[in-house]
Amino acid sequence: MNHFLTIEGLSADDLNGLLDDADEFVDVLHRPIPKVPALRGKTVATMFFEPSTRTKMSFEKAAKALSADTMSFSPGTSSLSKGESLKDTVLTIKAMGTDAMVVRHKATGAPWRIAEWIEQPVLNAGDGAHQHPTQALLDALTIRQHFGTLEGLKIGIIGDIRHSRVARSDIQAFSTLGAEVTMVAPRTLLPVDPAVFAAAASENLDEVLEDFDVLYVLRVQAERGGASVFPSLSEYTDRYGITTERFARLSPEAIVLHPGPMNRGVEIEGAVADDPRALILDQVFNGVAVRMAVLFRLLGGESSE
Amino acid sequence: MARVMDAGDVDRAIRRIAHEILEKNRGSNDLVLLGIQTRGVPLAERLALALEGIEGSPVAAGSLDIGLYRDDLDQRPKTELGATTVPVPIGGRTVILVDDVLYTGRTIRAALDALADIGRPSRVQLAVLVDRGHRELPIRPDYIGKNVPTSRSERVSVHLVERDGEDGVVIESREET
Numbered sequence: 001m002n003h004f005l006t007i008e009g010l011s012a013d014d015l016n017g018l019l020d021d022a023d024e025f026v027d028v029l030h031r032p033i034p035k036v037p038a039l040r041g042k043t044v045a046t047m048f049f050e051p052s053t054r055t056k057m058s059f060e061k062a063a064k065a066l067s068a069d070t071m072s073f074s075p076g077t078s079s080l081s082k083g084e085s086l087k088d089t090v091l092t093i094k095a096m097g098t099d100a101m102v103v104r105h106k107a108t109g110a111p112w113r114i115a116e117w118i119e120q121p122v123l124n125a126g127d128g129a130h131q132h133p134t135q136a137l138l139d140a141l142t143i144r145q146h147f148g149t150l151e152g153l154k155i156g157i158i159g160d161i162r163h164s165r166v167a168r169s170d171i172q173a174f175s176t177l178g179a180e181v182t183m184v185a186p187r188t189l190l191p192v193d194p195a196v197f198a199a200a201a202s203e204n205l206d207e208v209l210e211d212f213d214v215l216y217v218l219r220v221q222a223e224r225g226g227a228s229v230f231p232s233l234s235e236y237t238d239r240y241g242i243t244t245e246r247f248a249r250l251s252p253e254a255i256v257l258h259p260g261p262m263n264r265g266v267e268i269e270g271a272v273a274d275d276p277r278a279l280i281l282d283q284v285f286n287g288v289a290v291r292m293a294v295l296f297r298l299l300g301g302e303s304s305e
Numbered sequence: 306m307a308r309v310m311d312a313g314d315v316d317r318a319i320r321r322i323a324h325e326i327l328e329k330n331r332g333s334n335d336l337v338l339l340g341i342q343t344r345g346v347p348l349a350e351r352l353a354l355a356l357e358g359i360e361g362s363p364v365a366a367g368s369l370d371i372g373l374y375r376d377d378l379d380q381r382p383k384t385e386l387g388a389t390t391v392p393v394p395i396g397g398r399t400v401i402l403v404d405d406v407l408y409t410g411r412t413i414r415a416a417l418d419a420l421a422d423i424g425r426p427s428r429v430q431l432a433v434l435v436d437r438g439h440r441e442l443p444i445r446p447d448y449i450g451k452n453v454p455t456s457r458s459e460r461v462s463v464h465l466v467e468r469d470g471e472d473g474v475v476i477e478s479r480e481e482t
Protein backbone atom coordinates (compact mmCIF):
# COMPACT_ATOMS: atom_id res chain seq x y z
CA MET A 1 0.00 0.00 0.00
CA ASN A 2 1.75 3.19 -1.17
CA HIS A 3 -1.18 5.59 -0.87
CA PHE A 4 -4.57 5.46 0.80
CA LEU A 5 -6.99 6.91 -1.72
CA THR A 6 -10.07 4.71 -1.90
CA ILE A 7 -11.88 1.77 -0.34
CA GLU A 8 -12.44 0.33 -3.81
CA GLY A 9 -10.23 -2.66 -4.45
CA LEU A 10 -9.50 -3.42 -0.79
CA SER A 11 -10.38 -6.96 0.30
CA ALA A 12 -12.13 -7.97 3.51
CA ASP A 13 -8.71 -9.10 4.82
CA ASP A 14 -7.17 -5.72 3.96
CA LEU A 15 -9.97 -3.90 5.76
CA ASN A 16 -9.99 -6.18 8.78
CA GLY A 17 -6.18 -5.92 9.01
CA LEU A 18 -6.43 -2.14 9.25
CA LEU A 19 -9.28 -2.42 11.77
CA ASP A 20 -7.24 -4.87 13.87
CA ASP A 21 -4.41 -2.34 14.02
CA ALA A 22 -6.96 0.38 14.82
CA ASP A 23 -8.17 -1.73 17.78
CA GLU A 24 -4.61 -1.61 19.15
CA PHE A 25 -4.52 2.16 18.66
CA VAL A 26 -7.83 2.48 20.52
CA ASP A 27 -6.01 0.87 23.47
CA VAL A 28 -3.06 3.23 23.04
CA LEU A 29 -5.44 6.22 23.09
CA HIS A 30 -6.94 4.99 26.37
CA ARG A 31 -3.58 4.84 28.14
CA PRO A 32 -2.45 7.48 30.63
CA ILE A 33 0.15 8.54 28.04
CA PRO A 34 -1.77 8.24 24.75
CA LYS A 35 1.25 8.54 22.52
CA VAL A 36 3.76 6.15 20.94
CA PRO A 37 7.08 6.96 19.27
CA ALA A 38 6.43 4.99 16.06
CA LEU A 39 6.66 7.90 13.59
CA ARG A 40 9.20 10.06 15.38
CA GLY A 41 10.99 12.32 12.89
CA LYS A 42 8.30 12.04 10.22
CA THR A 43 6.23 15.00 9.07
CA VAL A 44 2.62 14.80 7.94
CA ALA A 45 1.15 17.72 5.98
CA THR A 46 -2.61 18.21 6.19
CA MET A 47 -3.82 20.04 3.10
CA PHE A 48 -7.50 20.83 3.21
CA PHE A 49 -8.56 22.72 0.10
CA GLU A 50 -12.13 22.51 1.39
CA PRO A 51 -13.18 23.48 4.92
CA SER A 52 -13.16 20.81 7.61
CA THR A 53 -12.65 20.83 11.31
CA ARG A 54 -13.17 17.31 12.53
CA THR A 55 -11.32 15.39 9.82
CA LYS A 56 -8.37 17.78 9.84
CA MET A 57 -8.09 17.80 13.62
CA SER A 58 -8.53 14.04 13.71
CA PHE A 59 -5.65 13.47 11.27
CA GLU A 60 -3.48 15.92 13.20
CA LYS A 61 -4.25 14.22 16.49
CA ALA A 62 -3.51 10.82 14.91
CA ALA A 63 -0.16 12.01 13.55
CA LYS A 64 0.79 13.54 16.89
CA ALA A 65 -0.21 10.44 18.85
CA LEU A 66 2.29 8.58 16.64
CA SER A 67 4.91 11.27 17.43
CA ALA A 68 4.96 12.65 13.88
CA ASP A 69 5.14 16.40 13.33
CA THR A 70 2.34 18.09 11.44
CA MET A 71 2.16 21.00 9.03
CA SER A 72 -1.14 22.38 7.96
CA PHE A 73 -2.44 24.40 5.15
CA SER A 74 -5.73 26.14 4.64
CA PRO A 75 -6.68 27.63 1.30
CA GLY A 76 -8.17 30.87 2.55
CA THR A 77 -4.87 32.15 3.90
CA SER A 78 -2.56 30.50 1.35
CA SER A 79 -1.07 31.52 -1.97
CA LEU A 80 -3.90 29.71 -3.73
CA SER A 81 -5.87 32.90 -3.16
CA LYS A 82 -3.04 34.67 -5.03
CA GLY A 83 -3.52 32.40 -8.00
CA GLU A 84 -0.93 29.67 -7.38
CA SER A 85 -1.73 26.38 -9.12
CA LEU A 86 -2.48 23.19 -7.19
CA LYS A 87 0.67 21.57 -8.55
CA ASP A 88 2.91 24.46 -7.48
CA THR A 89 1.36 24.45 -4.02
CA VAL A 90 1.94 20.71 -3.66
CA LEU A 91 5.53 20.89 -4.91
CA THR A 92 6.25 23.81 -2.60
CA ILE A 93 5.05 21.92 0.44
CA LYS A 94 6.92 18.82 -0.69
CA ALA A 95 10.11 20.90 -0.96
CA MET A 96 9.74 21.98 2.66
CA GLY A 97 10.01 18.32 3.58
CA THR A 98 6.99 16.18 4.28
CA ASP A 99 6.67 12.40 4.49
CA ALA A 100 2.96 12.20 3.71
CA MET A 101 0.19 14.48 2.49
CA VAL A 102 -3.38 14.29 3.75
CA VAL A 103 -5.56 15.89 1.09
CA ARG A 104 -9.14 17.07 0.97
CA HIS A 105 -10.34 18.71 -2.21
CA LYS A 106 -13.71 19.56 -3.70
CA ALA A 107 -12.63 18.14 -7.07
CA THR A 108 -13.09 14.40 -7.54
CA GLY A 109 -9.75 12.72 -8.20
CA ALA A 110 -7.53 15.53 -6.87
CA PRO A 111 -5.66 13.21 -4.44
CA TRP A 112 -4.86 10.83 -7.35
CA ARG A 113 -3.40 13.73 -9.35
CA ILE A 114 -1.28 14.76 -6.38
CA ALA A 115 -0.08 11.17 -5.98
CA GLU A 116 1.27 11.39 -9.55
CA TRP A 117 3.34 14.47 -8.70
CA ILE A 118 5.05 13.28 -5.52
CA GLU A 119 6.49 9.97 -4.36
CA GLN A 120 5.38 10.41 -0.74
CA PRO A 121 2.18 8.68 0.39
CA VAL A 122 -1.05 10.59 -0.22
CA LEU A 123 -4.08 10.03 2.02
CA ASN A 124 -7.49 10.96 0.68
CA ALA A 125 -9.42 12.88 3.33
CA GLY A 126 -12.39 13.38 1.00
CA ASP A 127 -12.55 14.29 -2.69
CA GLY A 128 -15.72 15.85 -4.04
CA ALA A 129 -18.65 13.45 -3.90
CA HIS A 130 -16.34 10.53 -4.60
CA GLN A 131 -14.46 8.91 -1.69
CA HIS A 132 -13.78 9.41 2.01
CA PRO A 133 -11.99 6.18 2.87
CA THR A 134 -10.92 6.90 6.46
CA GLN A 135 -14.54 7.78 7.29
CA ALA A 136 -15.56 4.33 6.03
CA LEU A 137 -12.90 2.72 8.21
CA LEU A 138 -14.01 4.55 11.33
CA ASP A 139 -17.64 3.69 10.64
CA ALA A 140 -16.76 0.03 10.08
CA LEU A 141 -14.67 0.01 13.26
CA THR A 142 -17.52 1.48 15.31
CA ILE A 143 -19.94 -1.14 13.99
CA ARG A 144 -17.42 -3.97 14.45
CA GLN A 145 -16.74 -2.90 18.05
CA HIS A 146 -20.46 -3.01 18.77
CA PHE A 147 -21.48 -6.22 16.98
CA GLY A 148 -18.12 -8.02 16.73
CA THR A 149 -18.46 -8.35 12.96
CA LEU A 150 -20.25 -6.76 10.01
CA GLU A 151 -21.00 -10.15 8.50
CA GLY A 152 -24.75 -10.51 7.99
CA LEU A 153 -25.71 -7.14 9.48
CA LYS A 154 -28.43 -5.11 7.80
CA ILE A 155 -27.32 -1.52 7.40
CA GLY A 156 -29.56 1.28 6.15
CA ILE A 157 -27.88 4.42 4.79
CA ILE A 158 -30.43 7.21 4.85
CA GLY A 159 -30.22 10.53 3.07
CA ASP A 160 -28.28 12.29 0.38
CA ILE A 161 -26.48 9.33 -1.15
CA ARG A 162 -26.12 10.92 -4.58
CA HIS A 163 -23.86 13.72 -3.34
CA SER A 164 -22.15 11.77 -0.55
CA ARG A 165 -18.57 10.56 -0.64
CA VAL A 166 -19.21 9.04 2.79
CA ALA A 167 -21.98 6.84 1.37
CA ARG A 168 -19.84 5.69 -1.57
CA SER A 169 -16.94 4.67 0.67
CA ASP A 170 -19.21 3.20 3.34
CA ILE A 171 -21.21 1.06 0.91
CA GLN A 172 -17.99 -0.41 -0.50
CA ALA A 173 -16.51 -1.07 2.93
CA PHE A 174 -19.69 -2.43 4.55
CA SER A 175 -20.54 -4.73 1.65
CA THR A 176 -16.95 -6.00 1.36
CA LEU A 177 -17.10 -6.86 5.07
CA GLY A 178 -20.26 -8.89 4.51
CA ALA A 179 -23.05 -6.52 5.49
CA GLU A 180 -26.27 -6.10 3.54
CA VAL A 181 -26.66 -2.43 2.70
CA THR A 182 -29.83 -0.57 1.71
CA MET A 183 -29.82 3.02 0.46
CA VAL A 184 -32.88 4.96 1.55
CA ALA A 185 -33.67 8.37 0.06
CA PRO A 186 -36.05 10.26 -2.18
CA ARG A 187 -35.36 9.44 -5.84
CA THR A 188 -33.61 12.77 -6.37
CA LEU A 189 -31.03 11.85 -3.73
CA LEU A 190 -30.51 8.22 -4.72
CA PRO A 191 -27.67 7.53 -7.17
CA VAL A 192 -28.62 8.12 -10.80
CA ASP A 193 -27.99 4.43 -11.41
CA PRO A 194 -28.46 2.60 -8.08
CA ALA A 195 -27.45 -0.69 -9.73
CA VAL A 196 -23.81 0.46 -9.79
CA PHE A 197 -23.72 0.29 -5.99
CA ALA A 198 -23.39 -2.91 -3.97
CA ALA A 199 -26.61 -2.04 -2.16
CA ALA A 200 -30.39 -2.24 -2.45
CA ALA A 201 -32.42 0.96 -2.78
CA SER A 202 -35.69 2.14 -1.27
CA GLU A 203 -37.61 5.38 -1.30
CA ASN A 204 -39.77 4.51 1.67
CA LEU A 205 -37.99 4.55 5.01
CA ASP A 206 -41.04 3.46 7.00
CA GLU A 207 -41.30 0.24 4.98
CA VAL A 208 -37.73 -0.90 5.63
CA LEU A 209 -36.85 0.79 8.93
CA GLU A 210 -37.50 -2.14 11.26
CA ASP A 211 -35.08 -4.47 9.44
CA PHE A 212 -31.98 -2.48 10.20
CA ASP A 213 -29.27 -3.30 12.76
CA VAL A 214 -27.50 -0.07 11.88
CA LEU A 215 -29.09 3.18 10.81
CA TYR A 216 -26.52 5.37 9.11
CA VAL A 217 -27.94 8.87 8.87
CA LEU A 218 -26.36 11.20 6.33
CA ARG A 219 -26.26 14.93 6.65
CA VAL A 220 -28.48 17.06 4.43
CA GLN A 221 -25.77 18.79 2.43
CA ALA A 222 -27.00 22.21 1.45
CA GLU A 223 -23.56 23.09 0.05
CA ARG A 224 -23.71 20.27 -2.50
CA GLY A 225 -27.17 21.19 -3.74
CA GLY A 226 -28.97 18.89 -1.31
CA ALA A 227 -31.65 21.30 -0.21
CA SER A 228 -32.68 22.18 -3.77
CA VAL A 229 -33.75 18.65 -4.70
CA PHE A 230 -36.59 18.13 -2.25
CA PRO A 231 -39.51 20.48 -1.65
CA SER A 232 -38.71 21.56 1.90
CA LEU A 233 -36.63 20.57 4.89
CA SER A 234 -39.75 19.80 6.92
CA GLU A 235 -41.03 17.43 4.24
CA TYR A 236 -37.63 15.71 4.24
CA THR A 237 -37.83 15.37 8.03
CA ASP A 238 -41.38 13.98 7.78
CA ARG A 239 -40.37 11.21 5.39
CA TYR A 240 -36.72 10.52 6.19
CA GLY A 241 -35.84 12.19 9.49
CA ILE A 242 -34.85 9.91 12.38
CA THR A 243 -37.42 11.07 14.90
CA THR A 244 -37.96 9.59 18.34
CA GLU A 245 -41.02 7.77 16.92
CA ARG A 246 -38.98 6.08 14.21
CA PHE A 247 -36.14 5.39 16.65
CA ALA A 248 -38.60 3.60 18.96
CA ARG A 249 -39.56 1.23 16.13
CA LEU A 250 -35.99 -0.02 15.68
CA SER A 251 -34.90 -3.29 17.22
CA PRO A 252 -33.57 -2.69 20.76
CA GLU A 253 -30.06 -3.75 19.65
CA ALA A 254 -29.92 -1.38 16.70
CA ILE A 255 -27.49 1.53 16.67
CA VAL A 256 -27.48 4.92 14.96
CA LEU A 257 -24.44 6.50 13.29
CA HIS A 258 -23.96 9.92 11.72
CA PRO A 259 -20.77 11.27 10.11
CA GLY A 260 -21.34 14.80 11.40
CA PRO A 261 -21.76 17.65 11.44
CA MET A 262 -25.41 17.06 12.37
CA ASN A 263 -28.39 19.19 11.46
CA ARG A 264 -30.37 18.49 14.61
CA GLY A 265 -34.08 18.56 13.91
CA VAL A 266 -33.59 17.91 10.17
CA GLU A 267 -32.15 14.46 9.44
CA ILE A 268 -31.95 13.44 13.11
CA GLU A 269 -33.92 14.57 16.14
CA GLY A 270 -31.85 15.91 19.01
CA ALA A 271 -33.11 13.30 21.48
CA VAL A 272 -32.06 10.48 19.13
CA ALA A 273 -28.62 11.98 18.63
CA ASP A 274 -28.16 12.07 22.40
CA ASP A 275 -29.39 8.51 23.02
CA PRO A 276 -26.75 6.02 24.24
CA ARG A 277 -27.46 3.90 21.14
CA ALA A 278 -26.36 6.77 18.91
CA LEU A 279 -22.61 6.12 18.72
CA ILE A 280 -21.74 9.41 17.07
CA LEU A 281 -19.03 10.42 19.53
CA ASP A 282 -17.57 6.89 19.42
CA GLN A 283 -17.22 7.43 15.68
CA VAL A 284 -15.27 10.61 16.32
CA PHE A 285 -12.97 8.87 18.80
CA ASN A 286 -12.46 5.90 16.49
CA GLY A 287 -11.56 8.29 13.69
CA VAL A 288 -8.28 9.07 15.42
CA ALA A 289 -7.49 5.37 15.85
CA VAL A 290 -8.17 4.38 12.22
CA ARG A 291 -6.13 7.33 10.95
CA MET A 292 -3.26 6.19 13.19
CA ALA A 293 -3.59 2.73 11.65
CA VAL A 294 -3.43 4.12 8.11
CA LEU A 295 -0.54 6.50 8.83
CA PHE A 296 1.39 3.72 10.57
CA ARG A 297 0.73 1.35 7.67
CA LEU A 298 2.00 3.89 5.13
CA LEU A 299 4.90 5.39 7.08
CA GLY A 300 5.93 2.80 9.68
CA GLY A 301 8.46 0.34 8.35
CA GLU A 302 9.93 -0.02 4.93
CA SER A 303 7.57 -0.57 2.06
CA SER A 304 6.75 -4.21 1.50
CA GLU A 305 6.58 -3.70 -2.27
CA MET B 306 20.74 -27.19 11.31
CA ALA B 307 21.58 -28.09 14.89
CA ARG B 308 19.02 -28.78 17.59
CA VAL B 309 20.22 -27.18 20.82
CA MET B 310 17.11 -27.79 22.95
CA ASP B 311 14.42 -30.44 22.61
CA ALA B 312 10.92 -30.42 24.12
CA GLY B 313 12.15 -31.83 27.44
CA ASP B 314 14.90 -29.20 27.65
CA VAL B 315 12.41 -26.40 27.03
CA ASP B 316 10.07 -27.72 29.70
CA ARG B 317 12.84 -28.15 32.28
CA ALA B 318 14.22 -24.68 31.54
CA ILE B 319 10.79 -23.12 32.13
CA ARG B 320 10.36 -24.98 35.42
CA ARG B 321 13.86 -23.99 36.60
CA ILE B 322 13.26 -20.35 35.68
CA ALA B 323 9.98 -20.46 37.65
CA HIS B 324 11.92 -21.59 40.74
CA GLU B 325 14.54 -18.89 40.21
CA ILE B 326 11.82 -16.24 39.90
CA LEU B 327 10.28 -17.37 43.19
CA GLU B 328 13.66 -17.44 44.92
CA LYS B 329 14.68 -13.99 43.72
CA ASN B 330 11.30 -12.39 44.46
CA ARG B 331 10.52 -14.38 47.61
CA GLY B 332 7.28 -15.73 46.22
CA SER B 333 4.92 -14.68 43.49
CA ASN B 334 3.15 -11.74 45.15
CA ASP B 335 2.83 -8.69 42.92
CA LEU B 336 4.41 -10.40 39.92
CA VAL B 337 3.13 -9.65 36.40
CA LEU B 338 4.55 -11.63 33.49
CA LEU B 339 4.46 -9.85 30.13
CA GLY B 340 5.38 -11.88 27.08
CA ILE B 341 6.82 -9.98 24.13
CA GLN B 342 4.97 -10.69 20.87
CA THR B 343 4.97 -13.19 19.40
CA ARG B 344 6.74 -16.17 21.04
CA GLY B 345 7.26 -14.49 24.38
CA VAL B 346 3.49 -14.64 24.90
CA PRO B 347 3.05 -18.44 25.17
CA LEU B 348 6.29 -18.63 27.17
CA ALA B 349 4.89 -16.13 29.69
CA GLU B 350 1.68 -18.15 29.94
CA ARG B 351 3.64 -21.35 30.58
CA LEU B 352 5.81 -19.64 33.18
CA ALA B 353 2.68 -18.34 34.91
CA LEU B 354 1.27 -21.88 35.02
CA ALA B 355 4.56 -23.23 36.37
CA LEU B 356 4.59 -20.55 39.08
CA GLU B 357 1.01 -21.33 39.99
CA GLY B 358 1.87 -25.04 40.15
CA ILE B 359 4.60 -24.34 42.69
CA GLU B 360 3.00 -21.58 44.77
CA GLY B 361 -0.66 -22.55 44.43
CA SER B 362 -1.88 -19.07 43.59
CA PRO B 363 -2.41 -17.66 40.09
CA VAL B 364 0.07 -15.22 38.56
CA ALA B 365 -1.05 -12.55 36.07
CA ALA B 366 0.29 -12.98 32.54
CA GLY B 367 -0.20 -10.70 29.55
CA SER B 368 1.39 -9.61 26.30
CA LEU B 369 3.36 -6.67 25.02
CA ASP B 370 3.71 -5.67 21.36
CA ILE B 371 6.71 -3.47 20.71
CA GLY B 372 6.03 -2.74 17.04
CA LEU B 373 5.35 0.93 17.78
CA TYR B 374 8.57 1.35 19.76
CA ARG B 375 11.25 -0.12 17.50
CA ASP B 376 14.26 2.02 16.59
CA ASP B 377 14.67 0.23 13.27
CA LEU B 378 11.19 0.70 11.80
CA ASP B 379 12.73 2.05 8.59
CA GLN B 380 14.85 -1.03 8.07
CA ARG B 381 12.49 -3.91 8.55
CA PRO B 382 9.49 -5.29 6.75
CA LYS B 383 6.06 -4.25 7.93
CA THR B 384 4.22 -6.52 10.28
CA GLU B 385 0.76 -6.17 11.68
CA LEU B 386 0.52 -5.07 15.25
CA GLY B 387 0.04 -7.73 17.90
CA ALA B 388 -2.06 -7.33 20.99
CA THR B 389 -0.83 -5.56 24.09
CA THR B 390 -2.79 -7.01 26.99
CA VAL B 391 -1.89 -5.91 30.46
CA PRO B 392 -4.12 -7.91 32.84
CA VAL B 393 -3.56 -5.79 35.96
CA PRO B 394 -2.16 -2.29 36.54
CA ILE B 395 1.62 -2.60 36.61
CA GLY B 396 2.27 0.43 38.82
CA GLY B 397 4.16 -0.65 41.94
CA ARG B 398 4.44 -4.31 40.86
CA THR B 399 7.35 -6.38 39.60
CA VAL B 400 7.09 -6.91 35.86
CA ILE B 401 8.95 -9.83 34.35
CA LEU B 402 9.44 -9.41 30.60
CA VAL B 403 9.52 -12.76 28.82
CA ASP B 404 11.01 -13.32 25.37
CA ASP B 405 12.21 -16.31 23.39
CA VAL B 406 15.63 -15.12 22.21
CA LEU B 407 17.83 -12.34 23.57
CA TYR B 408 20.16 -11.04 20.87
CA THR B 409 21.06 -7.36 20.32
CA GLY B 410 18.89 -6.15 23.21
CA ARG B 411 17.02 -3.69 21.00
CA THR B 412 13.71 -5.48 21.44
CA ILE B 413 14.07 -5.23 25.21
CA ARG B 414 14.99 -1.53 24.94
CA ALA B 415 11.77 -1.02 22.98
CA ALA B 416 9.82 -3.10 25.51
CA LEU B 417 11.12 -0.92 28.37
CA ASP B 418 9.94 2.18 26.49
CA ALA B 419 6.55 0.58 25.93
CA LEU B 420 6.29 -0.31 29.63
CA ALA B 421 7.09 3.25 30.66
CA ASP B 422 4.07 4.47 28.68
CA ILE B 423 1.78 1.97 30.40
CA GLY B 424 2.79 2.47 34.02
CA ARG B 425 5.61 2.58 36.52
CA PRO B 426 6.52 -0.86 37.82
CA SER B 427 8.60 -0.99 40.99
CA ARG B 428 11.02 -3.40 39.26
CA VAL B 429 11.47 -4.90 35.83
CA GLN B 430 13.21 -8.24 35.30
CA LEU B 431 13.93 -10.16 32.12
CA ALA B 432 13.50 -13.87 31.42
CA VAL B 433 14.59 -15.41 28.11
CA LEU B 434 14.58 -18.97 26.85
CA VAL B 435 17.79 -18.48 24.84
CA ASP B 436 20.59 -15.93 25.20
CA ARG B 437 22.59 -15.96 21.98
CA GLY B 438 24.95 -13.06 22.80
CA HIS B 439 25.95 -10.15 20.50
CA ARG B 440 24.43 -7.42 22.65
CA GLU B 441 24.40 -3.91 21.20
CA LEU B 442 22.96 -2.27 24.32
CA PRO B 443 23.72 -2.57 28.04
CA ILE B 444 20.98 -5.12 28.76
CA ARG B 445 21.36 -8.26 30.84
CA PRO B 446 18.78 -10.99 31.50
CA ASP B 447 17.85 -12.06 35.03
CA TYR B 448 16.75 -15.57 34.02
CA ILE B 449 18.19 -17.61 31.14
CA GLY B 450 16.94 -20.94 29.84
CA LYS B 451 20.12 -21.66 27.93
CA ASN B 452 23.19 -19.75 26.82
CA VAL B 453 23.78 -20.56 23.16
CA PRO B 454 26.98 -19.19 21.63
CA THR B 455 26.28 -18.21 18.04
CA SER B 456 27.81 -16.32 15.18
CA ARG B 457 25.93 -13.39 13.68
CA SER B 458 25.47 -15.31 10.45
CA GLU B 459 23.41 -17.94 12.23
CA ARG B 460 19.72 -17.83 12.96
CA VAL B 461 18.21 -19.11 16.20
CA SER B 462 14.63 -20.40 15.86
CA VAL B 463 12.50 -21.18 18.87
CA HIS B 464 9.55 -23.43 18.13
CA LEU B 465 6.66 -23.62 20.55
CA VAL B 466 3.71 -26.00 20.46
CA GLU B 467 1.24 -23.11 20.61
CA ARG B 468 2.52 -21.60 17.36
CA ASP B 469 4.68 -24.15 15.61
CA GLY B 470 3.22 -27.49 16.66
CA GLU B 471 6.34 -28.63 18.58
CA ASP B 472 8.80 -27.44 21.21
CA GLY B 473 12.49 -27.02 20.47
CA VAL B 474 15.31 -24.64 19.61
CA VAL B 475 17.41 -24.96 16.46
CA ILE B 476 20.32 -23.04 14.98
CA GLU B 477 20.41 -22.59 11.24
CA SER B 478 23.05 -20.90 9.14
CA ARG B 479 21.45 -18.29 6.91
CA GLU B 480 22.63 -17.20 3.51
CA GLU B 481 24.92 -14.19 3.46
CA THR B 482 22.92 -11.01 3.43
